[in-house]
Amino acid sequence: MESRYEGDADFDGVRQRLKSEYRVARQTCPVCSNPYDLRRA
Secondary structure (H helix, E strand, O other), rough: HHHHOOOOOHHHHHHHHHHHHHHHHHHHHOOOOOOOOOOOO
C-alpha cells in the first residue's frame, strides 16, 4: 500500500506529510480532540 509511489521523488514530500498527518489523525479526533482509531470510526 505504501509502495505505490516508492521511488517517485515528486511524491516523496507529499507522502511523508500525509503519513505524518495520518499518524496524528489515528491518535486524535480533529473535531473533538479525543483519542480515537480511524479503523473503528
